[in-house]
Amino acid sequence: MRSFFKNVLANIVAIVLLCALFFVFFIMMLVFSSMGNDKSVVVKNNSVLTINLKTNIIDSPTEEEMGLFNISDKSKSVMLYDVLEAIKKAKTDDHIKGISIEADDLHAGITQIDDIRSAIEDFKKSGKFVYAYGNAVSQASYYLGSVADKYYLNPSGMIELKGLATEVTFFKDFADKYGIGLEVIRHGKFKSAVEPFLRNDISPENKEQLGTLLNDIWKNTSTKMAVSRKIDTAQFRMVVDSLYGMIPELGLKYKLADKLIQKTEYDQMIKSKLSLKEKEKLNKVSLAGYISSYADEDKSGEKVAVLYASGGINNGDGYNEIYSEKYVKYIKDLQDDDKVKAVVFRINSPGGSANASDEILFELQQLKKKKPLVVSFGDYAASGGYYIAMAADKIYSEPNTLTGSIGVFGVIPYYKDIANKNGIRSDIVATNANSQYYSPLNGVTPYGVNLITRSVEGTYKRFVHFVTQNRKQTFEQIDSVGGGRVWSGVRAKEVGLVDELGTLNDAVKFAAQKAGLKSYHVSSYPKRMSPFEQIFKDLNEEDISARIIKNKIGKANYEILQQITDEKLQSEVKMEMPYQVKIN
Numbered sequence: 001m002r003s004f005f006k007n008v009l010a011n012i013v014a015i016v017l018l019c020a021l022f023f024v025f026f027i028m029m030l031v032f033s034s035m036g037n038d039k040s041v042v043v044k045n046n047s048v049l050t051i052n053l054k055t056n057i058i059d060s061p062t063e064e065e066m067g068l069f070n071i072s073d074k075s076k077s078v079m080l081y082d083v084l085e086a087i088k089k090a091k092t093d094d095h096i097k098g099i100s101i102e103a104d105d106l107h108a109g110i111t112q113i114d115d116i117r118s119a120i121e122d123f124k125k126s127g128k129f130v131y132a133y134g135n136a137v138s139q140a141s142y143y144l145g146s147v148a149d150k151y152y153l154n155p156s157g158m159i160e161l162k163g164l165a166t167e168v169t170f171f172k173d174f175a176d177k178y179g180i181g182l183e184v185i186r187h188g189k190f191k192s193a194v195e196p197f198l199r200n201d202i203s204p205e206n207k208e209q210l211g212t213l214l215n216d217i218w219k220n221t222s223t224k225m226a227v228s229r230k231i232d233t234a235q236f237r238m239v240v241d242s243l244y245g246m247i248p249e250l251g252l253k254y255k256l257a258d259k260l261i262q263k264t265e266y267d268q269m270i271k272s273k274l275s276l277k278e279k280e281k282l283n284k285v286s287l288a289g290y291i292s293s294y295a296d297e298d299k300s301g302e303k304v305a306v307l308y309a310s311g312g313i314n315n316g317d318g319y320n321e322i323y324s325e326k327y328v329k330y331i332k333d334l335q336d337d338d339k340v341k342a343v344v345f346r347i348n349s350p351g352g353s354a355n356a357s358d359e360i361l362f363e364l365q366q367l368k369k370k371k372p373l374v375v376s377f378g379d380y381a382a383s384g385g386y387y388i389a390m391a392a393d394k395i396y397s398e399p400n401t402l403t404g405s406i407g408v409f410g411v412i413p414y415y416k417d418i419a420n421k422n423g424i425r426s427d428i429v430a431t432n433a434n435s436q437y438y439s440p441l442n443g444v445t446p447y448g449v450n451l452i453t454r455s456v457e458g459t460y461k462r463f464v465h466f467v468t469q470n471r472k473q474t475f476e477q478i479d480s481v482g483g484g485r486v487w488s489g490v491r492a493k494e495v496g497l498v499d500e501l502g503t504l505n506d507a508v509k510f511a512a513q514k515a516g517l518k519s520y521h522v523s524s525y526p527k528r529m530s531p532f533e534q535i536f537k538d539l540n541e542e543d544i545s546a547r548i549i550k551n552k553i554g555k556a557n558y559e560i561l562q563q564i565t566d567e568k569l570q571s572e573v574k575m576e577m578p579y580q581v582k583i584n
Contacts, residue, residue: 041289043095046274049086050284051101051144057083057108057116059348059378060308061526062320076288079524080112080378081306081504086291087119091126097274098129100284101148106141109348109379110217111398113140115503117147117224124149129273133266134159134257142245142256146225152266153257159245161256163222164214168206170196179417183444185456186409186484194409209485216488217400231255303523304512305340306504307331313352313360313384319526322349324356330525331363335370340523342372342515344507345392351383354408354459361466364391372514376507377401377498382486386497390466393514396507397489397498404497406467407484408460410452414443471496 056077058064064077090096099120106113124130132145133152137159145151153159175182175197182197195206202210226236235254244250251257261269271282285293307330311321318326334340345364351357367373368391375381375392382405389395397403419425419441426441437448444452467478473496481487481495492498500506512520 041293043293044283047283047285049090049099057112060310078288082291084119091123101132101145103141105138110400111379120147146228150258155260161245164218181414183412302520303340304342306344307525308346310348313356315356324359327360328363335367342511344374344511346376347381348378349385350380351385357384357387360388374507374511376504390470395498396500396502399489401489403492404487406482408456
């Protein structure tokens with residue numbers, strides 16, 4: 001018997017060691033594979049800078065997701081600022097002869113595409129060519145590709161040019177049917193984040209703001225596409241309304257494309273443009289590869305720091321979104337770094353926790369006392385995302401940025417009806433009058449509702465107070481454009497919520513000028529995680545289960561599920577925007 005147990009124990013130890021060795025080998029292979037992709041690229045003569053399907057444009061290092069759950073994803077993430085600098089450098093680089101846009105489905109936000117488009121327009125002033133090719137082309141990809149000198153489409157391809165629309169999902173009947181109670185408290189008739197829980201249809205106020213917002217964005221983007229393609233505005237509208245881009249022959253007829261050719265013919269055409277011989281290879285350099293070719297250049301000396309804040313705003317310590325504890329540390333580090341002479345705070349956030357937003361704003365106010373602080377808006381700077389901008393010396397917004405949403409709300413779910421229907425009830429024993437002001441089974445007491453209402457109203461007044469200080473307007477003026485309303489960047493400039501319409505580059509230049517810098521380099525914060533760190537941040541039981549659910553039901557549905565089930569989110573007063581606008 002003793003011999004038997006020894007053998008069993010030996011086998012168990014052997015299996016554990018084998019699993020451990022296999023796991024270490026697996027991780028090392030992943031890390032070395034990732035490191036191998038980062039080798040510097042040598043840019044040969046007659047090269048073409050290529051924007052392809054593997055290009056994933058991100059605003060912040062925290063948006064990069066590489067781990068155990070997406071190791072099969074072969075796309076390469078590149079930061080917007082690096083992309084813009086790469087196109088600017090390629091303009092005067094004798095090795096780069098042109099740009100080829102070959103992205104059927106572009107992974108980039110509205111304002112990111114705007115900035116890349118503008119950079120390519122500037123690149124064209126060099127006299128170098130810009131061509132584009134597509135198969136099944138998304139609207140976002142065509143928006144970028146239409147800037148090209150020539151647009152080529154596969155003979156059996158299509159361009160999904162259709163305009164913008166939004167579909168709002170409502171949950172009131174669902175909640176009523178299954179006995180889910182929702183106590184909703186908000187300030188602002190335009191604060192539509194809670195509408196799906198209160199109504200079965202869209203409110204007139206929300207319909208008004210969404211209509212204005214979508215029309216502003218579409219007017220801006222459609223005008224640029226029509227001008228680039230030399231199509232009359234009225235005819236372009238007819239082409240979009242009729243979905244003519246879906247039929248390749250009609251896309252060609254109405255000038256959405258210049259020629260219907262196969263991809264091989266497209267590559268051969270570029271070779272002819274470069275006077276390459278038949279057997280000579282066409283040198284295509286990806287954005288990521290081109291950036292890596294000069295990434296090791298000297299960056300010592302005085303710095304303008306760009307601190308990226310992308311995603312929802314949360315309390316606590318985390319990496320992939322905006323966590324107050326983490327950002328307080330980032331801001332203090334920048335404040336104490338003597339080489340950092342100015343800071344650009346790049347915001348791409350729909351908001352989140354009111355408390356976390358307030359913590360971040362306070363630290364930014366302290367930073368501003370020591371060095372210039374300039375804010376640049378990306379796709380979103382709404383609610384809490386707008387709130388944290390209120391320490392800025394100057395605010396730059398993109399024309400299509402979703403801006404404002406100055407409003408506050410709280411949603412508290414409870415399950416009394418569904419519990420009672422299934423024979424579940426509860427009794428409460430407490431030491432004080434309001435020890436149990438909220439219960440998942442019984443909801444919120446009348447006193448609790450009154451208290452939370454006061455908290456929401458107080459938070460709104462504090463929100464508007466900081467806006468009045470930064471924007472130098474009265475409470476009444478800000479309240480009239482607040483109430484939870486979302487504006488496009490163009491409208492936000494008109495009503496005084498931002499100072500200038502401009503890019504991240506514009507913000508960096510102004511920050512350097514304000515700091516009196518003639519020579520400087522730009523440094524990004526937070527720093528990108530190493531491949532090893534990115535992989536191991538997934539090894540958390542809660543994070544693993546969350547990622548499995550998110551991958552299964554989709555990111556948008558997962559965020560709705562979080563609002564109903566996450567106790568941390570339920571207990572907070574929120575500054576948050578309810579939707580996203582994408583050109584897809």
